[in-house]
Amino acid sequence: MTSLNHSHSAVPVHPSLAHLSAADRDAFADEVEAIEARVMSSLGARDARYIRRLISAQRWLELVARLVIFAGILHWSGFIIGALMLALAKILENMEIGHNVLHGQWDWLRDPDIQAATWEWDNVCPSAQWQRSHNHLHHKWTNVIGMDRDFGYHILRLSDQQPWHPGYLVQPVSNLLMALFFQWGVAIHDDELATLRQGETPAPRARQKLDNLLRKIGRQLGKDYLLFPLLAGPFFLPVLAANAAANLLRNLWAYAVIFCGHFPDDVHEFTPEQVANEDRGHWYLRQVLGSANISGGPLMHLLSGNLSHQIEHHLYPRMPSNRYAEVAPQVRELCARYGIPYNSHGLARQLFTVWRKVFRYAVPGRNDTVLQAR
Amino acid sequence: MVASTVKKLLRAGDWLATPLNAARYLETINPLWSDHGRGRVERLIQETPDTVTLVIRANGAWAGGEAGQYVQLGLDIDGVRYWRCYSLASPVQPGSREFSVTVNRLDGGRVSTYINDCLRAGDLVHLKATAGDFVLPAQRDDQKLLFISAGSGVTPVMGMLRQLIAERSGADVVMLHFSPDYAHCIFHDELRASNSEQRRIHLAVTREDARDGDLAGHFSADMLEQVCPDWRSRQAYVCGPSSLMSAVSELFLGAGLSSQLKQEAFVLKRAEVPEGAGGKVGFVVAGKQVDADGKTSLLEVAEGAGLTPEHGCRMGICCGCLATLKEGQVRDLNTGEVFGESGEKVRICVCAAAGDVSLEL
Numbered sequence: 001m002t003s004l005n006h007s008h009s010a011v012p013v014h015p016s017l018a019h020l021s022a023a024d025r026d027a028f029a030d031e032v033e034a035i036e037a038r039v040m041s042s043l044g045a046r047d048a049r050y051i052r053r054l055i056s057a058q059r060w061l062e063l064v065a066r067l068v069i070f071a072g073i074l075h076w077s078g079f080i081i082g083a084l085m086l087a088l089a090k091i092l093e094n095m096e097i098g099h100n101v102l103h104g105q106w107d108w109l110r111d112p113d114i115q116a117a118t119w120e121w122d123n124v125c126p127s128a129q130w131q132r133s134h135n136h137l138h139h140k141w142t143n144v145i146g147m148d149r150d151f152g153y154h155i156l157r158l159s160d161q162q163p164w165h166p167g168y169l170v171q172p173v174s175n176l177l178m179a180l181f182f183q184w185g186v187a188i189h190d191d192e193l194a195t196l197r198q199g200e201t202p203a204p205r206a207r208q209k210l211d212n213l214l215r216k217i218g219r220q221l222g223k224d225y226l227l228f229p230l231l232a233g234p235f236f237l238p239v240l241a242a243n244a245a246a247n248l249l250r251n252l253w254a255y256a257v258i259f260c261g262h263f264p265d266d267v268h269e270f271t272p273e274q275v276a277n278e279d280r281g282h283w284y285l286r287q288v289l290g291s292a293n294i295s296g297g298p299l300m301h302l303l304s305g306n307l308s309h310q311i312e313h314h315l316y317p318r319m320p321s322n323r324y325a326e327v328a329p330q331v332r333e334l335c336a337r338y339g340i341p342y343n344s345h346g347l348a349r350q351l352f353t354v355w356r357k358v359f360r361y362a363v364p365g366r367n368d369t370v371l372q373a374r
Numbered sequence: 375m376v377a378s379t380v381k382k383l384l385r386a387g388d389w390l391a392t393p394l395n396a397a398r399y400l401e402t403i404n405p406l407w408s409d410h411g412r413g414r415v416e417r418l419i420q421e422t423p424d425t426v427t428l429v430i431r432a433n434g435a436w437a438g439g440e441a442g443q444y445v446q447l448g449l450d451i452d453g454v455r456y457w458r459c460y461s462l463a464s465p466v467q468p469g470s471r472e473f474s475v476t477v478n479r480l481d482g483g484r485v486s487t488y489i490n491d492c493l494r495a496g497d498l499v500h501l502k503a504t505a506g507d508f509v510l511p512a513q514r515d516d517q518k519l520l521f522i523s524a525g526s527g528v529t530p531v532m533g534m535l536r537q538l539i540a541e542r543s544g545a546d547v548v549m550l551h552f553s554p555d556y557a558h559c560i561f562h563d564e565l566r567a568s569n570s571e572q573r574r575i576h577l578a579v580t581r582e583d584a585r586d587g588d589l590a591g592h593f594s595a596d597m598l599e600q601v602c603p604d605w606r607s608r609q610a611y612v613c614g615p616s617s618l619m620s621a622v623s624e625l626f627l628g629a630g631l632s633s634q635l636k637q638e639a640f641v642l643k644r645a646e647v648p649e650g651a652g653g654k655v656g657f658v659v660a661g662k663q664v665d666a667d668g669k670t671s672l673l674e675v676a677e678g679a680g681l682t683p684e685h686g687c688r689m690g691i692c693c694g695c696l697a698t699l700k701e702g703q704v705r706d707l708n709t710g711e712v713f714g715e716s717g718e719k720v721r722i723c724v725c726a727a728a729g730d731v732s733l734e735l
Contacts, residue, residue: 048453059402104693107719110455113398113410116719117698120393132684136694140686219392227390280689318693 025281050322062089069242079242086246095305100321125187126216143290144270157361159269164364175358182251261310264292265353287314293344411436411501424479432471439504441465441533448500458485461530465537478526508638515544524552524614547573548602555582576601613638656732672722690724702731
């Protein structure tokens with residue numbers, strides 16, 4: 001009902017969608033869902049084997065990485081090789097395993113150890129907190145300025161639709177800090193914790209959330225920066241450094257992949273008015289326009305947790321990530337037929353345009369809204 | 375002493391394994407070193423053309439159980455874990471933790487068919503604790519027992535019989551077991567061989583001519599009088615199809631002896647839901663129950679009942695509203711498909727009740 005009135009109403013539609021009628025949008029949505037239905041009905045033992053083997057390989061890698069770090073006691077190269085292996089293990093755990101399990105992509109296995117509701121990842125942000133801000137807020141409000149808290153993470157101005165204020169002048173530095181401390185940025189930019197400072201979130205709920213966060217942080221720090229280094233006795237510091245290096249590399253990589261998902265050039269932003277009466281077709285179209293892929297081979301897809309298929313991930317957040325590569329050409333062809341831009345470039349190009357935006361929007365444009373310093 | 379040291383080490387390991395626990399890494403090395411109940415299929419025994427016995431060796435995390443109880447067996451079929459209850463058809467061997475279950479292929483039964491056709495020795499199964507009071511009395515050496523079973527209902531009875539034999543119990547046993555024919559008589563040879571002065575085992579066939587000394591036809595009071603005139607003074611057990619269960623329980627009820635009869639139903643029937651019908655919707659966490667029709671989404675039903683479940687798009691796309699199904703089935707309002715296994719996540723914004731359901735909300 002909404003959709004029929006919508007095309008005739010005064011509600012502003014995003015310019016990139018203006019050429020599509022309500023019937024076109026419906027047809028697009030039907031085709032998007034047909035692709036999903038084909039894949040979801042074909043899930044089976046092959047997919048289960050994929051995630052189980054990956055989890056098993058990741059745990060072996062982590063066990064061996066910790067041992068190789070300790071072997072640094074015998075030869076210094078162990079600290080470096082071990083740190084690199086541990087970084088790789090943490091990247092796999094956070095991205096291709098953790099992120100996707102927490103989306104419920106593997107809930108259909110009905111394995112209580114590989115469930116969105118119970119999975120806890122190797123990251124300072126508690127899973128439940130991240131699931132709420134990511135699955136419920138970011139995926140629902142993808143690139144809607146003011147609603148999608150992951151757009152610029154409330155630190156960066158990446159669009160002329162965000163009003164400028166002088167605080168953004170330092171965003172090249174904030175951007176660097178974000179990259180270095182990405183897991184911390186994700187953990188603290190939660191909306192309810194933000195409102196805790198302003199006293200808006202009901203106290204017991206926010207209190208509970210803060211307790212969970214602090215407990216998680218304590219355990220994570222305790223493991224990497226106290227217990228494992230202590231096990232090395234006099235080699236406490238080198239082990240601590242190796243673990244810190246692994247966490248740092250994971251942060252940098254996660255930052256790079258995630259910033260390339262929604263902030264490169266030609267990714268579209270939306271206003272709350274444009275999505276006020278969104279129908280099914282609009283929803284899918286916004287997910288396509290608001291996301292960007294990273295082109296590359298199987299290794300890029302694996303290491304990015306298949307967020308190199310950000311467009312497919314936003315269309316099908318519950319589809320097991322190992323299937324994105326197979327649906328990507330279908331989605332791309334579908335977008336071409338409907339005249340919808342499909343943003344896919346190499347990592348270097350996407351990252352370059354993100355950084356260019358970081359610098360460009362640090363200062364106000366000629367026609368931009370400027371907020372007076374608060 | 376050793377066990378407690380291992381436990382302490384594991385607890386220390388949990389800190390190193392955070393945010394997981396040490397068992398997750400141990401099970402990567404050997405799946406049986408898990409803190410979840412698991413077992414390996416040691417061997418399979420084809421009992422009849424459509425019945426197979428699994429001899430399973432359980433790991434230390436499985437709590438064990440008594441013969442006659444049922445264990446929940448979890449199997450991954452096409453990647454999806456299914457749980458089914460099967461009776462322990464043998465006592466659990468104390469040293470080896472070995473036990474057996476016997477699985478009869480059901481028409482259209484996904485799990486029983488998989489077990490009969492695809493399971494191999496060496497495969498892994500998931501185990502949950504056993505339950506049920508269909509077990510031998512604690513004091514049994516001077517007891518008089520009566521077992522009545524039919525078809526695959528023989529499995530828990532066989533478990534108890536094997537236990538009595540293994541422990542050389544002095545209990546006096548009469549057993550009456552029904553099969554359609556000899557080819558489909560599960561444990562036929564073992565039952566024949568176990569027949570003795572102290573344990574008198576009567577076989578009956580319902581669709582074939584009875585052989586030497588066996589009985590023909592279905593259960594009746596007369597038949598029971600004939601093989602076991604003192605049935606009124608025995609602790610009785612019955613397990614089999616519902617026709618047998620009701621015939622036996624009516625007999626005991628009529629004699630005022632219901633308290634002497636233990637029953638084990640082994641076929642769960644899913645209630646047939648008329649096309650488009652709704653049902654009672656239970657919200658387990660909130661402790662509420664409301665009636666719902668088959669057209670209203672469970673999200674709206676929950677909101678109508680005063681709950682505020684998390685949700686996103688309300689279009690079935692974002693999966694922000696997933697809730698765990700405890701019991702019952704739901705209907706996808708877009709496709710009309712009726713589905714639902716206990717433990718499955720459902721999108722409550724596009725699913726309605728199909729019969730009575732309960733949700734973890």
